[in-house]
Amino acid sequence: MTSDTFRNALFSLQSRQNLAAASALAATIVVGAVSSAAEPFPANQPFSTNEPAVNTSFDLSADNPFSSPSPLLFHTPAFDIIKVEHFQPAFMAGMKQQLAEMETIASQKDAPTFDNTIVAIEKSGALLTRVRNVFSNLTSAHKNDALQNIETELAPLQAAHSDNILLNRRLYERVARLWDSRESLKLNGEQAEVLKQHYESFVRAGAKLNDEQQARIRSLNEQLSKLETKFEENLLAISKERAVVVDDVKELDGMDAADIAAAAEGAKERGLEGKYLLEITNTTRVPVLSSLNNRSLRKRVWEASAFRGLGRDGGIDNRPLILEIAQLRAERA
Template sequence: MSSDNPLLGPRTLPYGLPDYTLIRPEDYLPAFERAFAEHRDEIADITASTDEATFENTLLPLERSGELLGHVTRTFYTVSSADATPAIQDVEERLAPLMSAHHDSIQLDQALYERVSAVHEALPRLDLTPEQRYLVERHHLEMTHAGAALDADAKSRLTQINQRLSTLTTTFEKNLLADTNELAVVFDDASDLDGLTEGELSAAARAAADRGHEDAWVVTLTLFTGHPYLSSLTSPASRRRILDASRARGSRGNEHDNGAVIREIVRLRAERAALLGYPSHAAYITSDQTAGSPAAVEDMLRRLAGPAARNAHREQEELQLVAGDVGPLEAHDWAFYTEKVRAKRYDLDRGALRSWFEAERVLQDGVFRAATELYGITFTERPDIPAYHPDARVFEIRDADGGELGLFILDLYTRDTKRGGAWMNSIVLQSELRGTHPVVVNNLNVPKPAPGSPTLLSLDEVTTLFHEFGHALHGLFATVTYPHFAGTNVFRDFVEFPSQVNEMWMLWPEVLSAYARHVETGEPLPADVVDRLHESEAFNQGFATSEYLAAAWLDQAWHSLSAEQAASDLDVAAFEAAALADIGLDNPAVPTRYSSTYFAHVFSGGYSAGYYSYIWSEVLDADTVEWFRENGGLTRSGGDRFRERLLGVGGSKDPLEAYRDFRGRDAEIAPLLARRGLAD
C-alpha cells in the first residue's frame, strides 16, 4: 500500500514536508486506517509487557508511538482548514468519529493507564530529568482528565459522546463555511461601495468574477461580526447589508442553521463533564488550565466588563454627536463614525494608511526583519518546495549560526475553500527524540486583488500578520526532546501570549520605519502620522474590549450550564440576550465579536470554555512589553532571553513557572488595564 499511497511512503521533501502535489483526497482515509492500526499495535506492545512499568519501557515508547498517525493527521487538517474542497469536506465528515474513537481507545486504555499510573506513583524515587518528570505528570493527568479512571460503562458512554461531538463540531464548521459563502454580499453598482480604495474595489471585482458575476462586486464576510469595510463605506445601506449578512450566518432556519447543532454540543459537553465529575464543561476545561476554575475566569471578566461598557457608552455619545441627526447610532455605523472621530481628534485616516502597508514589504521588512533583529534568524523563500495550495509560499529559516531551524509557510489570501479568521498550525513537530525540525503554517484571509495590483493591508491585517507569526515563532523555537511538548502544545490560556507579544514590534520605530513605505513613492510613513498612531492606540478601546468580553462571556455562559440546565430546549437568541444582559454588555450598538451560530472558536475549534484566553494571556503580554521597554527594546539579548526561557521550552515546563523564570516575578495586571483604558 505504501508504494501507491504518498502518505505512507518515504517523505522526500526537505524537513519532512508532505508532497501535496502527489496526494489525492481519496488517499487520506486509507492512510488514516493504516496509521490507526500501527498506533494500536504500538500501544499493545507497551501494555503486553509483564515487566514492572518504568519510564524507559512505558513513557518512552509511548512518546515514540503514533508517529505515522501524527504525520497523516497534520497533513490532512492543514488542508481541511485552508483548502476544504467538497472532496476534503467529505473525508473530514467520515473521519471525525473515527478520529474520536481512536483517541479514546488510547486515552482510555486501562492497561496503559495502569502502567502510566505506576510510573507516576514511583516518581519520588526515580532519577529523571525535569522534562521527563513533567512528561510523566502530564500523561497521567491528561489520561485521568480524559476519563481513564472511569468504569467500563462510563467509558462506553464517554466514547459515544466524544464521537458524536466530533461529528457535530465538523457539521458546525461545514455549515458556517457554506453560509458564509452564500451570504457574501453582491453589489451591482460601484457607487454602493463608495469609500473603498481602488485595491479594495479590485478585490471585490475579483471575488465577483470568481463566483461568475459579471459587472458586479462581491464583499466576502470575515469570521468576526464586523467587517473592515464598515469603517469606510459612505452608504449606510451598504454597511447595513454587510453587517446584517454577517450576523445572519448559521441562524437563518435553512440547511446551514447551527442552532440545533449548538444545543446538542452544549448538552453533550455538559453531560460529559458530569460523567467526569465536574459541575460544568467550563469547570472541566479550566481545571487543567492556568486559570484553574470558572470562578477565576468570571472574576476577571466581570472586573473588566463594567469599565469597558462605561467606556463604550462614552465613545457612543461622542460618535452620536458626530453622526448628528441621522438618528440613533446603530451597530453598522460604529466603525464609520469612529474613523471620523479618529480623523478629527488625531488627524488620522486609517484607511489611507493602506498605501504604506504593501504586503510583501510588511512581511520582509517588518515581520521577518523584527525576528532577525531579535533572534538572529534568516529567511530564504523556497519556490522549489511545493505547498498545499498555489497561494501558499514556503520559506526556509536558519538560525544565526546557519543551522537549519525549519520551514515557514504563509497562506495570505482568502478563498471560498478556506475557513474564516487567521491561525497557525504545524505540519511537522520538532522533537529531538524523533530527529525532526518544525514546519509551521500561518493562514490569513486577506482579499486578493486583481493581477498586477499590489496587496495593501489594513492596520488590523498588519497586526494579524505580526500576531500569527508570533505563534509561528513559538512553533519554530520550541526545542524539546519529546513530541508531547513540541511547539505550541501548551495550556490554551497561555498559547496566545507569545503571539500577542510579537504584535509590539509592529509599531516599534526601527521596524515601522523599515516596512511602512508608500507603495508608489517609497517614502516612509511621516513621523507625525506615527506619533498620532501611538497617541490613538487606546482610542475606541471601550468598543474593542466590550465586543471581545461579550464573546468570552457567551462562551462561559454556554459552558457553565449543568447537565440538567443544558438538557432544556434553549433558544439560542434568547440565551445570548440574557447572558449579555447579566454582565452588562447588551448594548445594541456594540454587538458581540462572535454570536453563537458563527462562533467557530468554541463550537468547531479548540477554544470551548477557553475564549477568555486572549485577555488572560494579555496580562502576561502587557507585562512583557513593559519588560522589553525597560531592557533596551529590540535587542538580541532581550530576544535570546525570551526565546530561551519562554518560547524555547514549548510545553515542557509549567507556563507560569517559565514566565517567572523570564520576568523574575509573576505578571502584574496594571499594564493591561492602562493599555485598555481601564486603569480607573
C-alpha cells in the same frame, strides 16, 4: 479540520506535534523552499529526524505520499503530488499502526519507565500525524466538498481511535505508575511536564471510570464527533450563503486595490462576473469593516457576520446543534 476531530484529551500530544510541523513549515517558507518544484533535501545536508526513513505503514500503498516522510526540506508536505484519494487510506492505516504501537507499549513485561512508556507514546503515530497535519490545515483553509465528505466520514472513526488509546486500562496503568512514583524518577522539568500532561489526558478522558461509564463516554464522543462536524459544515455553508455581493465598485471605497481585485475574483468564481464578493470570515468582526467607507455596505457586512449561525430565510439553523452539543459536553464533563 475541524473538527481536527480528535478529542481535547489528546491536545497535549497533538499540540506538540502540530507545533513541530508548523515550525518546520514556517522555517521552510523563510528559506524559500516551498514551491511546486521544490527539490529533495540535498544529500550533503543530512536532516535529523525521529521518523522512519522506510515505509512502515499498515496496508498502505508505497505510492501514497503519506507512506513515508516527505523528502522535502523539513519534511514539508509534497502538495504537488498529494491527492484527495490519498487521505482516507492514510488515515485508516495510520490509526491501525498507532493502535498496534500502543498495544506493544501496553503489553510490555518490563516495568514502566519514562522511556519505554512516555517516550514511546510520544513517538507513536508518525503516519497518522503526517496525514492529519496536512488534512487539518487543508480543511481549515481550503475545504471543498470532497474534503468535507472525508471529514464527515472520519469524525466518528477518529473519536473511537482516541477512545481506544485513552481508555486502554493497561496503558493508563503504566502511565499512572510513573505518575505515582514521579518524585523518585529524577525527571527534568520538561520530562515532568510531559508526564503530567499524559497522566491528566488519560484521567480526563475517563481511564479511571468503570466499564459502564466508559461505554457511555464512548457513545458521547461518537455523538459529539458527528454533531461538531455537522456544525462546521453548516457554518461553512452559511458563510458562503451570507457572503455580500456588491454591484458597484464605488461602494468599495476605502478598500485597497488588492482586496478589490480579490473580491472581483471571488465573485467570478461563483459565476458573478463583473460583481464583487465580500466573504464572511469566522472572526468577531469581518476585517473589511475597518476599511469600508460606505455606511450602508458596512451594515450589510456586519449583519451577515452577526447572523452567520443562521442561513438566509431560515434555511440552515445551527442553534439546535449548539444546544445539543452543549448538553452532551456537560454530561461528559
